[in-house]
């Protein structure tokens with residue numbers, strides 16, 4: 054009877070001691086993390102201008118340290134300091150924050166090398182160091198971060214090779230290394246990143262072939278290798294990526310069935326051998342990866358190697374007993390102190406959370422508990438308006454499709470550097486457009502529309518959204534997603550950015566300017582606009598006929614290959630009527646408004662055709678304003694007077710006269726006399742086959 058009782062007491066004491074030990078070590082760990090934070094602060098922000106709230110005697114887990122968030126165990130889990138103007142260096146002390154799951158330092162001016170110690174952050178899922186001034190190599194130790202899902206090092210000044218060891222990052226979904234100075238070849242080992250969806254290596258100095266192993270990654274849907282010095286045959290299976298595979302400006306690449314590439318010769322094919330993993334990749338991997346655990350293990354082992362540990366057993370037992378008692382008393386005191394401090398802090402946090410819940414803030418948007426993958430999709434809306442979450446009919450789109458289009462406000466804010474004036478591309482009647490860079494490095498245009506300009510009926514608005522996300526064509530600018538914020542009173546639409554600007558930029562330019570578009574490009578642009586508009590007008594099982602209502606030179610942007618992309622397709626469906634009317638004045642002043650609109654007040658496919666005709670006349674003449682003299686020159690086929698003088702007669706007369714005739718048909722006074730876009734396409738194709 055007595056023995057079990059004694060045993061229970063013994064276990065209770067042990068349990069109590071263990072508890073004290075663990076809280077003691079927790080408090081030591083918290084101190085280590087605070088010391089690391091202070092070290093990081095002095096290195097990142099040497100002038101103490103930005104991280105003033107990081108205090109030596111402060112508590113990083115109360116929300117008072119700007120950009121720092123802790124997890125449930127009071128460990129630093131997130132550092133979000135994107136776009137804060139940091140100019141220092143990243144301290145190796147970062148490796149001390151072992152529970153860090155997100156490190157967001159993008160859009161700053163941080164210089165120096167990426168410390169190898171980042172490799173010690175084995176819990177990290179998101180590492181965003183893009184758009185900074187980092188130099189040196191990509192530390193191969195990054196390959197130890199086995200939980201990493203997003204690695205964005207874009208837009209720095211990194212040099213050296215892409216470490217072959219990155220293949221250890223088995224959870225990596227997005228790897229962005231574009232706009233650096235990386236050289237060497239693309240490691241075939243990257244092909245073992247099975248869940249990789251996006252790989253951007255563009256704008257570097259990479260050479261050699263595109264490894265076939267990469268083409269075999271099943272989940273890959275974007276591979277961008279533009280502007281490198283790659284050579285050899287492109288693996289044929291990359292065709293499945295369609296427009297997701299970007300390879301321009303690699304003059305030595307070849308392959309059948311890839312637009313603008315020459316067919317391969319026997320010489321090119323001799324490169325194929327390089328596509329399979331090469332022995333030196335394996336050698337490199339096995340021998341040059343510094344094993345980051347080694348020093349730790351090594352020092353641990355010297356303190357407690359098998360010999361030393363066995364020696365300790367020879368200590369007299371009395372010494373052990375005295376030692377344990379002294380340690381227990383010390384730990385008990387420390388434990389109680391820690392416990393009371395912890396309780397006090399918990400109470401403090403509770404009050405702070407209550408107070409901050411009613412406050413609008415974008416800084417604490419990161420819900421650590423629910424955080425799962427890239428912040429692109431996993432963060433909650435920080436300001437709480439999500440028109441799709443109100444139980445409204447989401448139309449024909451699946452929830453999955455809708456989710457893939459939803460952005461969070463924090464992402465939009467950081468992409469546009471908090472909607473900075475410097476990033477503003479244009480401001481219209483009801484919207485403002487900003488250039489931005491997403492965390493994955495892709496450049497976007499963000500159109501912000503005031504909620505007051507949108508349909509007041511949410512159901513109608515959601516219907517409009519459905520249409521917007523369903524429109525897909527190579528000549529429509531691609532919608533990446535949207536986000537609505539009740540707090541800001543705005544909705545944001547995120548589109549792919551077209552780097553060559555809008556068509557207006559190429560009108561009324563001086564002779565000899567770089568902006569004078571050569572004839573073949575003008576024809577390509579006219580064809581592209583016609584195809585995009587024809588797609589909008591056509592009605593099928595998947596989409597209704599859509600009238601654009603606002604075609605103009607400002608609504609056509611040009612991509613890198615000089616393909617035209619139509620802006621704002623379907624946007625009218627989410628806008629309130631009075632917003633549309635206010636935009637009409639501009640359209641009318643520029644001559645794009647069909648004459649019948651004045652009497653009918655309605656937009657039809659034929660009013661779009663009219664605007665298309667005006668656009669064709671603008672492109673052929675190179676002029677924004679068409680005078681009567683120009684129109685009569687066009688009507689009487691005096692091409693030398695009508696076609697842009699900047700071309701110095703370098704154009705096809707047959708092609709020009711057919712295009713002028715087509716444009717005049719499209720701008721006929723009577724809508725019934727104008728062709729439908731389908732007929733326009735037929736006419737353009739006839740011309741193409743005839744020329």
Ligand SMILES: Nc1ncnc2c1ncn2[C@@H]1O[C@H](COP(=O)(O)OP(=O)(O)OP(=O)(O)O)[C@@H](O)[C@H]1O
Pocket residue numbers: 478479480481482483484485486497498530548549550551552554555607608610620621636
């Ligand atoms: N996806 C894009 N890629 C490149 N530039 C773009 C893109 N979207 C918009 N822009 C630029 O921003 C300018 C303004 O865009 P847009 O005309 O759609 O908006 P806005 O000026 O706010 O006018 P509106 O009131 O008609 O919407 C465009 O003319 C173009 O130069």
